Amino acid sequence: MDIHEYQAKNIFKTFGIKIPKGIIAYTPTEARDAALKISETGPWVVKAQIHAGSRDVGRFSDKRAGKKGGIRLSKTPTEVYENADKMLENMLVTNQTGVKGRLVSRVYVEEYIKTIKKFYVGLAVDWTSASIKLLISPVSEHTDDDVIEFALKNSEDILKLDLGLQEQITSQQLNEIAQFMEFSGTLSTLKTFFNKIIKVFYAYDAVMLEINPIGISKDGDIWPLDAKIIFDSNALYRHKDIVRLADNTEVEEREQTAAKYGFQYKELGSGIGIISNGDGLALNIINEAKKINLNTACFLNLKGGVDRDKIAASIKLIMTNPKVDGIFINILGGFLRCNLIADGIITVANDLGLNIPLVVRFEGTNKEEATNILQASGLSLLIAPDTVLGLNMLQKAIAEDL
Amino acid sequence: MAVLVDKNTKIMVQGITGTQASFHIQRAINYGTKIVAGVVPNKSDDSYLGVPLFSTVKEAKEKTGANASIIFVPAKFAKSAILEAIEAQLDLVVVITSGIPVNDMMKIRQELARSKTILIGPNTPGIITPKEAYMGIFPDNIHKSGKIGVISRSSTLTYEVILEINKAGFGESTVVGLGDDLIVGCGFNEIIEKFNQDKKTSAIVLIGGIGGNYEIEAARLYQQTKKIKPVIALMIDDPTTLSDNKGLAPEILCRGITTLAEKRKKMEDAGMIVIDNISALKDELARIC
Numbered sequence: 001m002d003i004h005e006y007q008a009k010n011i012f013k014t015f016g017i018k019i020p021k022g023i024i025a026y027t028p029t030e031a032r033d034a035a036l037k038i039s040e041t042g043p044w045v046v047k048a049q050i051h052a053g054s055r056d057v058g059r060f061s062d063k064r065a066g067k068k069g070g071i072r073l074s075k076t077p078t079e080v081y082e083n084a085d086k087m088l089e090n091m092l093v094t095n096q097t098g099v100k101g102r103l104v105s106r107v108y109v110e111e112y113i114k115t116i117k118k119f120y121v122g123l124a125v126d127w128t129s130a131s132i133k134l135l136i137s138p139v140s141e142h143t144d145d146d147v148i149e150f151a152l153k154n155s156e157d158i159l160k161l162d163l164g165l166q167e168q169i170t171s172q173q174l175n176e177i178a179q180f181m182e183f184s185g186t187l188s189t190l191k192t193f194f195n196k197i198i199k200v201f202y203a204y205d206a207v208m209l210e211i212n213p214i215g216i217s218k219d220g221d222i223w224p225l226d227a228k229i230i231f232d233s234n235a236l237y238r239h240k241d242i243v244r245l246a247d248n249t250e251v252e253e254r255e256q257t258a259a260k261y262g263f264q265y266k267e268l269g270s271g272i273g274i275i276s277n278g279d280g281l282a283l284n285i286i287n288e289a290k291k292i293n294l295n296t297a298c299f300l301n302l303k304g305g306v307d308r309d310k311i312a313a314s315i316k317l318i319m320t321n322p323k324v325d326g327i328f329i330n331i332l333g334g335f336l337r338c339n340l341i342a343d344g345i346i347t348v349a350n351d352l353g354l355n356i357p358l359v360v361r362f363e364g365t366n367k368e369e370a371t372n373i374l375q376a377s378g379l380s381l382l383i384a385p386d387t388v389l390g391l392n393m394l395q396k397a398i399a400e401d402l
Numbered sequence: 403m404a405v406l407v408d409k410n411t412k413i414m415v416q417g418i419t420g421t422q423a424s425f426h427i428q429r430a431i432n433y434g435t436k437i438v439a440g441v442v443p444n445k446s447d448d449s450y451l452g453v454p455l456f457s458t459v460k461e462a463k464e465k466t467g468a469n470a471s472i473i474f475v476p477a478k479f480a481k482s483a484i485l486e487a488i489e490a491q492l493d494l495v496v497v498i499t500s501g502i503p504v505n506d507m508m509k510i511r512q513e514l515a516r517s518k519t520i521l522i523g524p525n526t527p528g529i530i531t532p533k534e535a536y537m538g539i540f541p542d543n544i545h546k547s548g549k550i551g552v553i554s555r556s557s558t559l560t561y562e563v564i565l566e567i568n569k570a571g572f573g574e575s576t577v578v579g580l581g582d583d584l585i586v587g588c589g590f591n592e593i594i595e596k597f598n599q600d601k602k603t604s605a606i607v608l609i610g611g612i613g614g615n616y617e618i619e620a621a622r623l624y625q626q627t628k629k630i631k632p633v634i635a636l637m638i639d640d641p642t643t644l645s646d647n648k649g650l651a652p653e654i655l656c657r658g659i660t661t662l663a664e665k666r667k668k669m670e671d672a673g674m675i676v677i678d679n680i681s682a683l684k685d686e687l688a689r690i691c
Contacts, residue, residue, distance in 0.1 A: 125504055127584040128615040130511035165508055205505050234477060235503035278558025278582070279612055283638050287679055303500075332541075332561035363561055364541045365429075387562065388681065 001231045002051035003245045006108040008227035011204070017196050019224055022110035024049070031084035034109040035077045043075045043112040046083040048092050050102040050250055053212065053228065058094030061101050065090050070104070073112060080109060105249040113223045115215025119181060123163075123201045123209040132163040132201070134173075134194070136180060139213040167202060168195045185220020193222045204242060205235035254317055261313050264301040270323035271295030272394060275314050276330045277302045285330055289391050297323040306331065311344025316352065326357040326398040330387060331364070338362045338370035342377075349379050357397035358382070361390040404531035405551065405576045405596040405603070406494055406520070407470070413537060414439035414468040416459065416483050417475035418450055422498075426539045427451060427472075435535035438466040459490040470494040472528065472537045480524065481506040488519045496537045497523035497587070507585040514587060521587025526579040527557045538579065548573020549604040550687070551597035551631075553590055555580045555611025562680055563609055563636065570684040572691060575603040582611060590620035598630040605691055607683070608674070610637040610665065617665050621672035632690045633674045634683065637666050 009019045023034035035044045048055055048070030055070035065086040072087075074080040084107050093101035122135040137158040159180040161173050169177070174191050177183070183190055193214075201209050208230040215223045236243055248256055258265035264279075268286075272294055276282045282299045289296055298321055300314050311329075318324055331341060341362055348354070361384040362370065371383055382397060384390030407413075417423050418440030428451055431437050439462040440455045449455055456462040459471060471492050475483045480499045487495045488510070502524045514521055522529060528538015532545035544561060546568045554560040557579055567574060578593050580586050590608060597603045610617045617637070624633060666676045675686055 125508070125585075128589075128619065130508045130585045132508075165512055202505070205503055207504055232504045234501045235505060237478065238503075276558065278556060280556025280559030280582075280609070280638070281562065284559060284562060284680060287638055288681075291679075332558050363544060363565070367541075367543075386565070 001233055001236060001242065001246060003229060003231075003242065004049040004051070004106075004108075004247060005047060005227050006049060007245045008229045009224065011200060011229065012197075012224060012227060015196050015200050015203075017193065017200075017224065018221065019227075020111045020113050022108050024106055024108055025084060026088070026106050028081045028085040028088065031107055031109050032077045032081040035074070035080040038109065038111050042077070042080075043073055044080050045110045045112050046072045046074050046080055046087065047108045047110060048087045048104040049106045049108055049247075050092055050097070050104055051247075052092075052094055052096040052102055053210075054094040054096055055092065058092050058097070058101075060087065061091040061093055070094070083107075084109070102250040105247070113215055113217065113225065115217050115223060115225070117181070117216040118213035118225070119216075121197070121211045121214050123197060123206070125207045126162070129162070131165060132198075134161040134163055134169070134198075135159065136177060138181075163198070167198060169198070181216070183216070183220075185216070185222070189220060189222060200229070204229065204239055205232045206230065207232045254320060257313070257317050258300065261310055262303055263310075263314060263317070264303060265298065265317070267298040267321065267323070268296050271297045271325065272391075272398075273297050273318035273321060273324035273327045274299040274330065275302065275311075275318060275327065276300075277306055277332070281330060281332060285328060285387055285391070288387050289328075292391060292395060294391060294395050297321060297325070302331070306340065308340045308343040308347060311341050312347040312351075315345065315348045315358075319348075319352065319356065324356065326394045326401070327359070328390060328394050329358070329360045329362075330390065331362045337366050338364050339366045339373060342370040342373040345374065345381065346377050346379070349377070349381075354379060354381060357394060357401050359384050359390045359394040359397070361385070361387060404534060405593065405600050406522075406531075406578065407529045407535050407537055407576065408531050409434055409534040410436065411470055411494075411535060411537075412436050412438045412466060412468040413470045413472060413535075414441055414456075414459065414462045414466065415453070416441045416471055416473045416487065418442060418453065418455070420474050420476075422539070423474035424451065426474075426498075427453075430536055430538075433536060434533075435537070438468050441471070459486045459492070463490050463492065468492075470537065471496070473497045473499060473523075475499060477501040477503070481510060484510050484521070485513060488513050488517050488521070491517065492519055494537075495519055495521045495587070496526065496528050497521065497581070498526065498528060498539060499523070500525035500583070502583070504585060507583070511585060511587070520592065522578065523581040523583075523587060525557070525583045526581035526586075527560060529576065529578050530574075531576045532574055540577075544568070545577065546573030547575075549575055549602055549691070551575050551593075551600065551603040551606045552577040552609070553580060553593045553597075553606065554578070554609035555582065555586070555590075555614075555616060556609050557582050559609055559636070559638075559680075563607060563683065566680050566683045567607065567687065570687045572687055575600060580611075580616070584614055586616075589616040591623045594620060594624065594633070595627075598627070603631065605687070606631055606633045607687075608633055608635040610635060618668050621665075621669040621674065624669075624674060625672040629673045634686050634690070635669050635674045635676045636678075636680065636683065637662060637669065637676055638678055638680075 530536035
C-alpha cells in the first residue's frame with residue numbers, strides 16, 4: 001500500500017523528525033489560504049500528491065498546466081493559487097505512472113526551505129539477505145530525478161550500509177555517513193535523524209522508506225523535502241491507522257475491485273485477458289501467446305485461496321475491460337479444487353452470459369469432476385489440455401467470434 | 403534415494419485441524435507419507451485423522467521421533483509456530499502459509515542462520531518425492547518417479563514443468579518448491595548440493611522466480627562446485643512485466659542490476675543451460691539425459 005508525501009511527513013512528525021511546514025489543499029483557494037497560514041512572505045512549493053515518484057520532471061496531460069512538472073516553486077499567494085489550479089484535476093505523467101498518468105486530486109503547499117546540499121536517502125529490505133539496507137546518494141540540482149537510472153549508472157556514488165536488523169546505526173556507521181555526506185553539522189543531529197527514520201521503518205512494517213531528497217541547510221539542519229513509504233501489505237492488519245490513509249481517487253475502478261478481492265491485476269494493452277493463480281504461470285502464458293502473435297490485454301493473479309466467488313469475481317472484472325477480446329483461465333495447483341472453478345464459471349455465465357470466447361485449462365484435485373460439470377453445463381466454453389493448445393483454441397475462437 | 407523427504411521421514415503437522423491442512427494431510431497420508439503427529443496449542447482431542455495430537459513441537463518430537471514439520475497455521479501466528487519448530491531443532495520445516503509479514507520473515511531468517519534447521523517456504527507447494535511421500539499441497543496425480551530433481555521459486559509454474567518432464571518421458575526424483583515470497587527460508591544452493599549427492603538424480607531443473615538474487619547466488623556456487631550435475635534453468639520471469647517499476651527500486655539500489663537478462667547471463671556464464679520457455683525443456687532433457 002502507498003501513501004502520499006504529506007501523509008508520510010505527518011508520520012515523520014509524530015516520530016519527532018523535523019519537517020517543513022505544510023498544509024494539504026483540495027482546491028486552488030484552499031491552496032492560497034494554506035500558503036498564507038504557512039508564512040507571510042513565502043516562497044512556497046506546490047506539490048502534486050500522487051502515488052508515484054519523479055513528479056518534478058513529470059508532465060501534465062492537459063496543456064493548460066504548461067510545461068512544468070508536479071512540483072512548483074511559487075513566489076506569491078497568487079502563484080500558489082495558479083499552480084494549484086493548473087495541477088488539480090489534471091493527469092500527471094511521470095516515468096513511474098504509465099502513459100495515462102495519475103489524477104491529481106490534492107496538492108501539498110509547503111514552505112520553501114533553502115538548502116545547500118541534497119541527498120537521496122533510502123531504507124529498504126534486501127530480500128536475498130533478509131536484512132535492511134541504508135542507501136545514501138548525493139543529488140545535484142541537475143541530476144535526473146530518477147534514482148534508479150542514477151543508481152545503475154553511478155553505483156560508486158551510493159553509500160550502502162547493511163543494517164542487518166539493527167534498530168540504530170552504530171557509531172562507525174555514523175562516521176561513515178558523515179564522511180560520505182561531508183556533513184558539517186553536529187553528529188548527534190545526523191544520528192538522531194537516521195535512528196528516527198529507522199524507527200519509523202520498523203514501527204510501521206515498511207518495506208521501503210525513501211526521502212528524495214533530504215536537504216541540508218546552512219546551519220546543519222536536516223530537512224526531508226520529500227517522503228515516500230511503502231508498507232508491507234501482509235502486515236497491514238497490525239496498522240489500522242495506515243489503512244485509513246488509503247487514497248483510491250487515482251485508482252481505477254477495476255483496480256479497486258481487484259484490490260478488494262486481493263487479486264493482483266495489471267493492464268498491459270489490448271488482446272486476451274489471462275486469469276491464473278501465479279505470476280510465473282501468467283508470464284509463461286504471455287510468452288507463449290506472443291509466439292503466436294496473440295497480445296495480452298491484462299492479467300489477473302488470483303493469489304492463494306481460490307474459491308467459487310473469487311473465480312466469478314475475476315471473470316466479471318476481466319469482462320468489464322473493453323480491450324479484452326477473449327479470456328484464458330489457466331489454474332494449476334494442489335490447493336485448488338477444480339470443481340470450484342467450474343462452479344465459479346457457471347455462476348458468471350448465469351449472471352452475465354459469456355459474451356467473449358473463454359478457454360479454461362486446469363490441473364489439480366477433482367479435475368475430472370470439474371470437466372464433467374463444465375461439459376454438462378452446455379456453455380460455449382473450451383477446455384484445453386495445456387497452455388499452448390489452449391492459446392491456439394482461444395485464437396481460433398476469437399477469429400470466429402469477430 | 404531422494405532428497406529431504408522420503409517414505410521413512412517422520413513428519414508432524416503444525417495446525418493440522420485447519421480446513422486446508424485436514425484436506426491435504428489426509429491425501430498425504432493416503433499417498434504413504436509418514437505423518438506421525440499433529441501440533442495444536444489448545445488441543446481438545448487426543449488425535450485427529452488418526453494421528454496423535456500434542457500441544458508443543460518439542461513434545462511431539464520427543465514422543466514420536468518426528469524430525470520434520472509441515473506448517474499450515476495462519477499468517478498471523480506463523481512466526482511463533484516457525485520459531486517453535488526451529489527452537490526444537492527439527493531437521494526440516496516446510497511452511498505452506500502465505501502472507502507472512504516481511505518483518506517476521508527477517509527475524510525468522512536471523513534465527514535460521516544460527517540453527518541447523520532447513521526451512522522450505524513460506525508460500526510453497528512443498529516437497530514431494532514421487533511414489534514415496536510429500537510434505538505439501540501437490541496434486542498427487544501428476545508426478546512420476548524418475549531421475550530429474552526440480553527446484554522452484556515459482557509454485558504454479560512448477561506444475562507446468564512437471565507435466566513437461568513427464569511428457570518428455572522422464573520423471574522426478576524429488577520436487578522442492580522454495581516458495582514464491584521475496585524472503586524465503588532456503589535458496590537454491592542448499593538443495594542443489596543435496597541433489598548433487600543424491601544417486602537417483604541425474605539432472606536438475608531450476609525454475610527462477612521474480613525478484614531476489616537467489617538465482618545469481620546459485621550461479622556463483624554452481625561455478626565454484628564445478629557443475630557436478632547438469633542444471634537446466636527456466637528463466638521466464640521478467641519482473642518489469644508484472645509489477646510497477648517503483649516496487650523494484652529498493653532491490654536495484656541494494657544489489658545493482660538484477661534484470662532478467664543479467665540473471666540469465668550470469669547463469670549461462672556459470673555453465674547452466676538457460677531456457678526461456680517451457681517447450682524448450684523437452685529437447686534439453688533429451689540432449690543431456
